[in-house]
Amino acid sequence: MATNDAVNYDALVREDRVHSRVYTDPRVFDDEMDRIFHRGWVFVGHASEIPKPGDYRLASVGRYPIIMVRGDDGQVKLLSNRCRHRAATVCQIERGNTRFFRCDYHGWMYRNNGDLASVSYPDGYDRSFRKEDYGLIPLPRMESYRGFVFGSIAATGMSLKEYLGKATEQIDLFADLSPEGEIDARGGIHKYSYRGNWKLQIENSMDGYHPNFVHKTFFGMLKRKGMQNPTAHFGGRSIAVTRDFGHGHVMLDYRECNRKAPILSVAPGASEYKDTMVARYGADRAAEIISSSGTHLLVFPNLVMIGVQLRVVRPISADETEVYLYPTLLKGVAPELNQWRLRGHESFFGPAGFGAPDDLEMFERLQTGLKNDLDPWLILARGMNREHRDPDGTRVGHVTDEVTQRGIFREWKRVMTGREDESEQLENARLAAVD
Amino acid sequence: MESLRERIESFLYYEARLIDEHQYNEWLSLWTEDALYWIPCNSDDADPARQAMIIYDNRDRLEERILRLTSTAAWAQQPRSRTRRLLSNVEFRAIDGGYVVEANFLLAEIRRSRQDIFAGRAIYTLRGNGNGDGFKIVLKKVLLLNNDDPIDNLTFIV
Numbered sequence: 001m002a003t004n005d006a007v008n009y010d011a012l013v014r015e016d017r018v019h020s021r022v023y024t025d026p027r028v029f030d031d032e033m034d035r036i037f038h039r040g041w042v043f044v045g046h047a048s049e050i051p052k053p054g055d056y057r058l059a060s061v062g063r064y065p066i067i068m069v070r071g072d073d074g075q076v077k078l079l080s081n082r083c084r085h086r087a088a089t090v091c092q093i094e095r096g097n098t099r100f101f102r103c104d105y106h107g108w109m110y111r112n113n114g115d116l117a118s119v120s121y122p123d124g125y126d127r128s129f130r131k132e133d134y135g136l137i138p139l140p141r142m143e144s145y146r147g148f149v150f151g152s153i154a155a156t157g158m159s160l161k162e163y164l165g166k167a168t169e170q171i172d173l174f175a176d177l178s179p180e181g182e183i184d185a186r187g188g189i190h191k192y193s194y195r196g197n198w199k200l201q202i203e204n205s206m207d208g209y210h211p212n213f214v215h216k217t218f219f220g221m222l223k224r225k226g227m228q229n230p231t232a233h234f235g236g237r238s239i240a241v242t243r244d245f246g247h248g249h250v251m252l253d254y255r256e257c258n259r260k261a262p263i264l265s266v267a268p269g270a271s272e273y274k275d276t277m278v279a280r281y282g283a284d285r286a287a288e289i290i291s292s293s294g295t296h297l298l299v300f301p302n303l304v305m306i307g308v309q310l311r312v313v314r315p316i317s318a319d320e321t322e323v324y325l326y327p328t329l330l331k332g333v334a335p336e337l338n339q340w341r342l343r344g345h346e347s348f349f350g351p352a353g354f355g356a357p358d359d360l361e362m363f364e365r366l367q368t369g370l371k372n373d374l375d376p377w378l379i380l381a382r383g384m385n386r387e388h389r390d391p392d393g394t395r396v397g398h399v400t401d402e403v404t405q406r407g408i409f410r411e412w413k414r415v416m417t418g419r420e421d422e423s424e425q426l427e428n429a430r431l432a433a434v435d
Numbered sequence: 436m437e438s439l440r441e442r443i444e445s446f447l448y449y450e451a452r453l454i455d456e457h458q459y460n461e462w463l464s465l466w467t468e469d470a471l472y473w474i475p476c477n478s479d480d481a482d483p484a485r486q487a488m489i490i491y492d493n494r495d496r497l498e499e500r501i502l503r504l505t506s507t508a509a510w511a512q513q514p515r516s517r518t519r520r521l522l523s524n525v526e527f528r529a530i531d532g533g534y535v536v537e538a539n540f541l542l543a544e545i546r547r548s549r550q551d552i553f554a555g556r557a558i559y560t561l562r563g564n565g566n567g568d569g570f571k572i573v574l575k576k577v578l579l580l581n582n583d584d585p586i587d588n589l590t591f592i593v
Binding site: 094186187188189190191192193194195214216217220221224225322323325327329335338339342343345346347349350351352354357358360361362364 | 474477481484485486487488489490491495496500502506511513547583584585586587588589590
């Protein structure tokens with residue numbers, strides 16, 4: 001792309017609105033791949049998916065095909081799925097267990113830690129060819145937090161811990177629903193796709209304004225069954241809030257709504273579960289974990305955590321997206337409780353669920369509407385008049401307010417324009433002072 | 436008098452027509468109280484005790500599914516899907532009180548000017564012998580060929 005064609009991101013994103021082009025322009029999508037997905041931290045998978053040495057699964061970081069694998073040494077690695085010889089993928093099966101990855105084109109063999117084990121008919125290469133120079137290339141950076149594995153294609157940048165910031169507290173709440181503090185992300189995968197931009201999914205995941213309209217039929221059914229009807233949680237007088245932790249990590253915080261009657265209190269074996277949790281964490285922390293119900297968080301750019309699920313967003317093109325949902329199991333609880341989680345997940349989510357398909361319908365309606373740009377702006381101003389900041393810097397608003405969408409686009413614009421964030425500025429100032 | 440094969444095939448064709456013509460309440464009346472309408476996810480033999488399914492409806496949830504399909508606020512079916520399906524390769528065996536019936540299917544679905552094709556094998560447990568009161572469906576397990584690939588909308592009846 002010639003420099004004079006460069007997209008002006010400052011002009012496309014304002015504090016209270018974004019331009020249609022951020023969802024429709026293939027050049028914007030290419031820039032997103034380069035600047036967001038091929039530079040920053042991207043969620044890849046959870047270590048519990050590959051518990052044994054040799055376990056692997058295919059993954060991607062932006063457009064890069066990779067393999068998440070646990071080597072014979074027990075370490076999780078993110079390896080390029082590309083033969084060093086002529087670039088064919090060396091692993092074709094989505095998940096499995098292997099000691100070796102073999103390229104089926106000319107027979108080169110790699111160990112499950114990425115080392116090149118053998119080349120076919122090696123006398124065709126002289127002594128200058130050293131096998132140790134031709135292993136599967138690991139992603140330049142990999143870090144994990146509580147088994148959540150992130151990769152980055154950039155060799156340098158802020159640490160994962162710094163990037164996640166206060167989002168780690170929400171990840172803790174999600175994982176600590178297990179009395180052993182560990183989730184198992186092998187509860188099946190719901191895979192769906194839609195003809196719309198990837199950001200529609202992350203914005204919608206953090207949208208507390210839509211449920212009473214899009215999910216009217218679902219709430220109607222809960223009412224029919226005499227179950228707790230959460231309509232009030234999503235209404236104009238809800239006591240729930242939106243939070244923006246920075247770096248695009250935002251959440252819908254329903255803890256205040258759940259405190260009196262947490263969702264988990266109606267699960268099978270709820271009182272035994274609660275006792276186990278209190279024994280493990282103490283009464284206060286156990287109550288906090290249970291009322292969080294597994295959080296409702298976006299880890300920018302591609303991981304959403306809602307209730308029982310990890311939701312991974314896979315951008316395909318400006319107007320095509322795939323989404324993988326991983327309902328998780330809790331280690332150390334009764335099987336009935338995990339089944340209750342799975343059946344509850346199915347009732348709303350997946351391509352045949354009673355909720356999520358209605359969201360996808362909205363994305364496609366929106367992507368169609370975007371073609372009419374007589375007024376090209378989408379308005380994200382809701383609640384700007386009542387947003388405030390907590391002492392720790394977190395931006396907070398009413399649950400129906402677009403604090404979360406503004407938080408997403410604040411980070412999006414920062415990354416797309418290549419600006420440093422506040423912490424990087426401080427760090428650079430510190431280094432300059434030392435020099 | 437119809438042969439057993441004719442009675443079974445007629446029932447499958449009748450069930451298919453009720454779905455394709457959106458006669459959902461009549462379709463629901465074909466099911467027993469202990470019904471299970473099941474579409475496995477990721478693999479045909481996925482374990483419901485440890486994995487999420489695409490659909491795992493007991494009678495209660497099946498009724499909710501029909502309530503949604505007959506409401507006007509299930510946006511994923513506004514506009515609704517039009518479907519027609521072919522059944523073939525029918526095989527069956529007797530069990531206590533009924534039959535296990537298997538059939539391949541090919542299903543065309545069109546919505547918003549886009550046509551999708553779904554294929555697979557459906558496995559039924561039917562109660563009764565097809566005479567007099569006919570059959571009732573205890574179990575319909577649908578093995579979709581694409582159950583491990585992204586699907587955009589499966590909110591119609593398969």
